[in-house]
Amino acid sequence: MNAPVSWAGLGVSLLLVAVAAGISWWQRLGLQRQILIAAARALVQLLLVGAALTLVISPGRSIWWSWLWVAAMLAYAATVAHRRAPEVPHLLGLALASFTAAAVVTLGVLFGLHVFPLNGRTLVPIAGMMIGNSMTATVLAGRRLTDELRDKRDEVEARLALGQASRQAATPYVRAALRAALTPQVETTKATGLVFLPGAMTGLILAGTAPLQAVLVQAVVMFLVLAATATTTVVIALGLIRRLFTPDHRLRYLPAPADQ
Amino acid sequence: MRRYAPGGRGQRAEVSGLQAVAFEFERVTVVRAGRRVLDELTARIPAAGISVVTGPSGAGKTTLLRLCNRLDIPGAGTVRYRGQPLDELDPLALRRGVGMVFQRPIPFPGSLAANLAVARPEIGPEVMAAALDRVALDPGLLGQQASTLSGGELQRMCLARTLVTEPHALLLDEPTSALDGQPKLAFERTAQDLAAQGITIVWVTHDEAQAGRVADRVYQLRNGRLTCPAAEEAGPP
Numbered sequence: 001m002n003a004p005v006s007w008a009g010l011g012v013s014l015l016l017v018a019v020a021a022g023i024s025w026w027q028r029l030g031l032q033r034q035i036l037i038a039a040a041r042a043l044v045q046l047l048l049v050g051a052a053l054t055l056v057i058s059p060g061r062s063i064w065w066s067w068l069w070v071a072a073m074l075a076y077a078a079t080v081a082h083r084r085a086p087e088v089p090h091l092l093g094l095a096l097a098s099f100t101a102a103a104v105v106t107l108g109v110l111f112g113l114h115v116f117p118l119n120g121r122t123l124v125p126i127a128g129m130m131i132g133n134s135m136t137a138t139v140l141a142g143r144r145l146t147d148e149l150r151d152k153r154d155e156v157e158a159r160l161a162l163g164q165a166s167r168q169a170a171t172p173y174v175r176a177a178l179r180a181a182l183t184p185q186v187e188t189t190k191a192t193g194l195v196f197l198p199g200a201m202t203g204l205i206l207a208g209t210a211p212l213q214a215v216l217v218q219a220v221v222m223f224l225v226l227a228a229t230a231t232t233t234v235v236i237a238l239g240l241i242r243r244l245f246t247p248d249h250r251l252r253y254l255p256a257p258a259d260q
Numbered sequence: 261m262r263r264y265a266p267g268g269r270g271q272r273a274e275v276s277g278l279q280a281v282a283f284e285f286e287r288v289t290v291v292r293a294g295r296r297v298l299d300e301l302t303a304r305i306p307a308a309g310i311s312v313v314t315g316p317s318g319a320g321k322t323t324l325l326r327l328c329n330r331l332d333i334p335g336a337g338t339v340r341y342r343g344q345p346l347d348e349l350d351p352l353a354l355r356r357g358v359g360m361v362f363q364r365p366i367p368f369p370g371s372l373a374a375n376l377a378v379a380r381p382e383i384g385p386e387v388m389a390a391a392l393d394r395v396a397l398d399p400g401l402l403g404q405q406a407s408t409l410s411g412g413e414l415q416r417m418c419l420a421r422t423l424v425t426e427p428h429a430l431l432l433d434e435p436t437s438a439l440d441g442q443p444k445l446a447f448e449r450t451a452q453d454l455a456a457q458g459i460t461i462v463w464v465t466h467d468e469a470q471a472g473r474v475a476d477r478v479y480q481l482r483n484g485r486l487t488c489p490a491a492e493e494a495g496p497p
Contacts, residue, residue, distance in 0.1 A: 157331055158366040158418075162379040163356035163425055172369075248351045250331060 014039070057120030066120035070127040074099045077131045081138050087257040088142040090243045091236075095138055098235035099131055102228040106130050109227070115220060126224065129200065133185070133225040134232040141181035141233035145240050148173035150254040157251060166245035174237045181233045189222050198222070281343070282307040282429055282460040283328050285486070288337035290323050297323050299484030300337065307342075307429075309476030310451065310461040314468070319481045321464040322363075325431040328462065329358040341429075359422035360431040364438070365414040367406035372397075372417055375406050379424045391420040395450050412443025416450065429460035436470065448474050 005013075017039040024031040056065045078096040085091055107127060109115070116122040149156055152173065159169035192198055201218035205211055244252055283305040290298040297320040305311045313321050326332040327339050330351050339346045346354060368375050376388045389399035395416040401409070409417060415435055422430065432451065436444040452474060455461050465471055471478050479488045 154362065154364065154366050155368065158362060159368075159378065161329060161331060161355055161360040161362075162422065163352045164378070165352055248330065248333075248347075250333070250351075 053124060057124055061120060063118065063120060063123070066123045069124050070103065073128060073131050074103065077135050081135055081142075085139045085143045087255075088139075088146045088240070089254075090240070091142050094142070094236050094239040094243070095232075097239060098138055098232040099134060101235045102130060102134055102231040103127060105231050106224050106228050110220070110224060126221075129221055130224055130228040134228045137181045137185060137229040138232045138236050140184075141177050141236050142240060144180045145173060145177035145237050146244070146254060148176055149244055149251060150256065153251060153254075160249055160251065166249040166251070167241055169249075170241045170245070174241065177237055178233050182229060185226060185229045189226060192218075192222060280307040281305070282341065283462065284340040284343070285324075285327075286338045286340070288327065288334045288339060289484075290320065290327070290332070291335050292323075296484050298327075298334070301484060301486050303479070303486040303488075305460075305462055305479075306477070307460045308455075310455045310463055310474050311477050311479060312471045312475035313462065313464045313479045313481055313486070314466065314471055315481035317466075320484060321481050322433055324481060324486070325360065325433050325462065325464055328429075328431050329355045329360050331360070356425040357427055358429045358431060359425060359427035361415070361419050361422055361433065361435045363434040365411065365418045367409070367414055367417065370406065371403050372406055372409075373402045375417060375421050376402075376424050379421050383424060387424065391424045392417075394423060394454075395420045396446055410443070412439045412446065415439065415443075415447060419447075419450065423454075427459065429462070430454065432461060432463040434464055434466065437466070444470070 021032045021035045081095040082092040111118040200221045201214045204214035281304045285301050285303045288301045392399045397416050436447050479486050
């Protein structure tokens, strides 16, 4: 590594946390305690993950440990998505299914077609980026679709009353939800390199990789994230339609978030 | 009051004349938020003419209509259409055969043609124009955005949209509550024409004067039960 960070360096960087806490104190935001706790918590979590990753992806370790790590990330991400949008029914199971589907598609392409060599050092970070970036889109899509169907119940039922099947009646709202969930990612993809330098690329360059090589990796990561968000959101949307309508094509009662 | 006989003629049986039953409710109960909206309701609604259902707000009139095309299902009891229990029928075919016009007109995005196409995508401009003509709307409006129509026109457009599925029964849920004067009377005339063409009409309204103008029979829904005072005076069917 060309730009290693020593423990002393890490200690010095805590000055930046002090700057944030100082601004909070100066402006009487009352956030000093939270800033310090957040920084400490992030540091402990990262150190624990680093230690665990060292074990999981160390040379000679079976790749199955890495797969186990990926499975645990999938399960944890599903619980986080469920916690973030409790008003979306059945989100836990659907999020798990959608992350799994995205993992099959994206990891299948990247490793099946040998874009990256399959080992712990590539599998774990790539799966992590895929899941982390899909989570926001998943929550957005689930929330938007549930809101649309609840708020436009009259319109949906008018379509059902004309003899449309539930899937057909829901199509305009599924499209709206998918567009809303995917647009931010598309916009981010468009602005990459011009407006900001993405994390993976920055990390690689800091770690000493040649910029062109870092760009190639970043491009693959962007495409990975695009495919992952598209896959997770479409699985969430189609899965939700099956849950929000009855088999005899009635829209189930959807309580407003305040009613829950 | 016209008398009628029990149904049981099967889904495809011809329903004609005054004796046939369109909808039959047998001990139908609907409970919502702990309240019995319909309480072991037993009644028959004939196929012929316009059957008006009146009753106080919250009496369950809309629920009664929604049961007829299975947008809702009862907690207990059986609803039959032409003698067939609804849960034995294909809900999509049932809804095309038993159309519903809601209290508030609900236009879909786009032109009138786009709205009619939601109901039946395969129909051409001629069928669409005929559908508008049938509800006394100018067929020249087909290309116009639905959102630009007046309230009365919009409600008739919704009726036309329902009619393109060629229903044999229509459920009208206070369709003229937002209309007055000429548009209301025009809607009533259209509905009467449709009834004369053999379409069963079940019409929920608060408006007693309207009930007097359009009803072949009037039912009252009160305390979860449906009664037909005129029929009771004439003796049991």
